Amino acid sequence: MSVLSIGISGLGAAQSGIATTSHNISNVNTPGYSRQQTVQTTNTPMYSGGGYFGQGVNIASVQRAYNGFLVAQVREAQSQSSQMDSLSAQLQNIDNLLADPSAGLSPMLDNLFSAVNTVSASPSDPASRQTLVASAQTLASGFTSLSTQLTSFGDQANAAISQSVSTMNADAAQLAQINGQIVVATAGGQPPNDLMDQRDALLQDMAKQARISVVPTADGGTNVFLGNGQALVLGSQQNQLAAQADPADPSQLTVGIMVGSTFQAFAAGSVSGGSIGAALAFRQTLQQTQNSLGRVAAGLAQSFNAQQDVGQDLNGNPGTDFFAVAGPQILGNSNNTGSASLSATISNYGALTTSDYKLAYDGTNYTLTRLSDNTQQTFASLPQTVDGVDIDLSSGTPAAGDSFLIEPTRAAAQTFTTLITDPNKVAAAFPVRAAVTSANSGSGTAKITGVTPPADPNVSQPVTITFTSATTFDISGTGTGNPTGLTYTPGMQISYNGWTATLAGAPANGDTFKVGPNTGGSGDNGNVNALANLQLAKILSGGTASFSDAYAQLVSNVGNQTAATISSASAQKSVLTNATSAEQSVSGVNLDEEAANLLKYQQAYQAASKVISTADAMFQSILSVISSN
């Protein structure tokens, strides 16, 4: 009996080996599959007088080649790598939008000012004025189309969040189910290898959406936590992840977990990794870009309008606004209980930042947080001016716990429009001019060299400059205060009623110069020269950046962030590759190895068969002895 049964046990073991090897070979390309091995042990030997005789082999278990630490490392690396991959893809959208040097905003700005200069060269020429109006419209559509595309990237980020949330929920549901099956299966004492591999694959997939923490339980199940320890899966229980409109800004989705029927948003910054982490991080760059673009738009519109408003158009009328932009946006939190409504206006374009602000009221004080760096300021009352923005309570009263989101320049680029369509309305001239009295005996000259915003109601009032000697003069006229005995130095500038005049030459005693309305001054290019000067004027960033500088800054910010993300994405990718290689070196199927195993088990099977045929031969020889008797 013994040889035959030993042979049969060997045959069985070899068959199990071949089956397991075949399973390995079949699953060579199955994601998350860990190669399996049979665990063979010898049977309990039988004692006879001559010693212990072996009783063949038996299969103790089928186990998978698995290292939990390496698998966790791959999962972590996967979260990081997915985030960076997805973030760099999204940032490259903005980067490519700004990439084209001939179609970007920069040439449009240059064209606008080039057209301004053309008007300066021939201020009454309708063609040059038409060019200016047309290039202003081109710039306006440039701002709008850039901003529209940026907004669509924001929508894509929202869509990515929704997509990831539903993927997470589907994975979590499967995971909970598999957990239940594993717990049941494990109770039999043997590991359900393939189920466990499936669970690891699901966890890996979840890690692509967001960083999760995985905690195994004693019964063989796993718990999955997200954010600051909110449970997504507890054994075979699942909580739903959800994306809902942010109460502070309904245009953005925020991620949270449903506890019963209550939506509990994750704390800011607590969810990271994966495509959800990427979408959240992308929003910051996107909003900063929108704000920077808006700041250029708002600053340009304001300074252009201010200068245009103090000028005089070809019809002899005071200039009117050239561009229109929306002012700061204020979003009241949808959970607010008070009746307060806020207003915000920009009072100092040089002090503007590219950040958004959160104003919170605690019942006694207002706390304003600049969201870019979380700097806080506390006020007992409104109005307040912060970073060039005047914030005031326009009606109602806030309740404790109310908060408002203030976006000073977010909407400016989107709403940038040209108001002037009639070329005659370009205010190329100053509303005031200086004239030399024809009887003057001296060679003195007077010229209006500037009219500065804001418009002075007396700007065109007649003013007389009378020289009382070659070196002294009096001023008389509405709004001047009629000063007398002023000292004259050639080339000096005097400013009254919003205008600045340069006095030069050698005036004689009794000479007069008359400042008055610029009637019919179609050839005056004074104001359009002032508009042209805005091109290089350092107006933004506390007087350190021109419009073009600010735009270049925006481009370099986006470029730098994209470049940094691309390089960390490639670094994360190689971390992931290394972690995967390490994990695969333990768990992966190698076909050569399996081929060798196949041979090994085949030969063992043949050998065991031989044992059986030997046992048969032995039995036959006994039988023949018996039959020959």
Added chain:
Amino acid sequence: MRISTSMIYDLGSASMADQQSALFKTQEQMSSSRRMLSPADDPAAASTALKVSQGLAVTQQQQANQQAANSTLSQAESVMGSTSDLLQSATQLLLSAQNGTMSQSDRDAVVTQLQGMQQQLLALANSRDGAGGYLFAGYNENTQPFVQNGSSVAYNGDDGVRTLEVAPGRSMDVSSGGADTFMRVKNGNGVFATAAGAGNTGGGVIDSGSVTDPSALTGHAYQLNFSVSGGVTTYDVLDTTAGTTVSSGNAFTAGSAITVDGQQFTVGGQPGNGDNFTVSPSSNESMFQMLADGIAALKSGASPAVRTSAVNSAVANMYQAQNQISLARAALGSNMAEITTLTSISASASTTQQTRLGDLTSLDYNAATTQLTEQTTALQAAQQTFGKISKMSLFSYLA
């Protein structure tokens, strides 16, 4: 280290994908001839390139402004040149009319010529620029600046001076009102003007005089009153502004210089008793008026001596007018010379900026070609090794 079969495929295909995307990027760079396909390729250079291209745009604007300025200036200069020629001819005609042998009909012929010149002068002063605006109207460039109003010419423009930024920080005056040039010319010799009394009966003729001592000038008006008594001619000098007598009973010698408070002039011929001459500070007069005064002097039936004095002062006026035009031309000329210099400076600035922009954004084709070859080789190597490795399987030996 153990290698799993799927890793061989995954890593192999990933590395080929990387090589391909690098190769594709080089190809894109070469086909667009741009070194930076997006700002992320070189953020610092991208932002510098924006600034440089703005600088280039500004330079190009200034070049356009220089051309516009030069065109306006040269139009004005050309008109001024014609005006100068015209004034010179008018002066010569006036001088020729001084010839004692001329009859009134000869003078009438001169007057006809001068009247033609009057019209020409008006036409020149009302010249238009290429765009149809009046060159010498100041800011009122759509209003005809000089209008014949009866016997005089009125100026309807203003004193507006148009400036253009022709270089960084350099605003150049490119057009000016015509009042300064055509309407405000100092009459006489530029400091004082002489005239013979309208009712003079004698043969005294006064010239336009000159300044001998600028520090002695008072700016007052004077009158010389002549009296002839017993064949002796004397004159008194009165300061009509102050109402005082400067000197009286001075002995008169025809043709010798008389000096009053730094002003020297000559009375030639023989003044009659009670004749007077005035010396008054120069005042502003229009060129048109000056020419009209000369014509009026030639046409007048006054005594030859009074006429000669009047023509003398008209000639002096013409010289002043020519001076005025010369000064204006000099100013235009120096601006045009400056533009010539600025044009070459801007051209070299533009070249520098273009070179800089090229350095920042353009592709180095030699380097890119080398890179393309390297990347092609690397991709081929990856493909070949992958092909070799993937063929190696123990199963191929198991028959």
